């Protein structure tokens with residue numbers, strides 16, 4: 309019989325909660341949850357995110373096969389120092405989920421800990437246990453960075469453990485990781501936050517903010533993320549961020565020139581090249597290029613039709629991310645677009661809509 313693996317999850321927010329839910333899809337995992345906020349631990353148990361609550365971290369880790377830190381990255385460094393005093397099993401492995409890797413892996417090396425740096429490239433601007441979802445990591449990259457004190461066998465075993473997350477596991481060095489994430493995740497966050505500050509500085513009244521529609525909202529969504537998490541990321545990846553900022557200032561200088569020259573062809577080609585390059589980026593279901601799973605439903609235009617569809621999905625416990633109508637003309641069919649977080653949810657929605665209504669569905 310397969311031995312159950314005991315996992316102590318430290319930090320039960322968006323990532324710790326989601327990882328616990330995902331790993332517990334595999335019945336061979338038993339998750340003991342710990343958070344510095346006792347209410348969060350109770351909520352995690354009540355929502356069945358964890359199997360058991362940890363009252364004392366130092367005691368719970370004695371039983372652990374894996375201790376996973378899903379805490380802000382500077383807190384993770386403090387916890388690694390504490391971990392040197394823990395009584396761990398000989399075979400126990402420590403892992404983290406932090407957005408930066410270089411300083412954390414370096415510290416684990418210095419402390420001689422059996423550590424694997426981990427970073428699921430999926431997330432959200434939401435934080436906390438109530439935002440946790442089992443399918444958060446599906447199809448997303450899960451980056452691993454080995455430390456000096458783990459064996460290939462331990463690395464492979466952890467990759468296997470991640471199976472139920474349905475993430476794509478890749479291994480890179482901690483330095484490469486921080487360089488790449490600075491470009492596609494950390495620096496964009498600085499830009500999003502700075503655009504929000506620029507709006508504040510440029511708008512004299514509420515009307516400008518009212519006009520902030522799709523474009524502004526899309527480009528600044530991530531500015532709503534947890535400031536403590538981003539404070540720590542910025543501090544740990546400062547050097548790479550300074551490089552990116554330098555490049556950004558040169559790019560803005562180029563943009564300034566283009567505007568001053570006002571040559572329509574140059575302006576068009578600047579945007580065309582950006583469009584072509586953006587359109588050619590690989591699309592993942594999660595991560596830096598977050599895309600949802602949309603389902604189009606032709607519905608007749610009568611009152612209550614939307615609640616009929618959403619009620620049906622609720623009855624089958626299928627969560628929806630977003631809902632919108634893209635076309636409504638009187639006496640004609642409207643098109644209801646419902647976004648789901650996974651392909652699985654969308655397929656279940658198609659099945660129940662077809663079984664219980666006469667509405668046509670299609671995927672664009």
Ligand SMILES: NC(=O)c1ccc[n+]([C@@H]2O[C@H](COP(=O)([O-])OP(=O)(O)OC[C@H]3O[C@@H](n4cnc5c(N)ncnc54)[C@H](O)[C@@H]3O)[C@@H](O)[C@H]2O)c1
Nearest residue numbers: 319321322323343344378379380381406407431432435436
């Ligand atoms: N949010 C994202 O999109 C995302 C994606 C990938 C990785 N990450 C990384 O994952 C980690 C967790 O991020 P999150 O989004 O889940 O944050 P979160 O704010 O949702 O959760 C963090 C949790 O850690 C707890 N915590 C803080 N200090 C603690 C301590 N000393 N001991 C125990 N618990 C403590 C908090 O109470 C909170 O419940 C961070 O390192 C972050 O960089 C975040």
Ligand SMILES: O=C(O)C(=O)C[C@]1(C(=O)O)C=C[C@@H](O)C=C1
Nearest residue numbers: 407429430431432433493595596
């Ligand atoms: O989608 C979002 O809200 C995110 O910010 C997720 C995102 C990212 O930049 O892609 C943010 C930080 C994490 O380390 C990993 C993922």
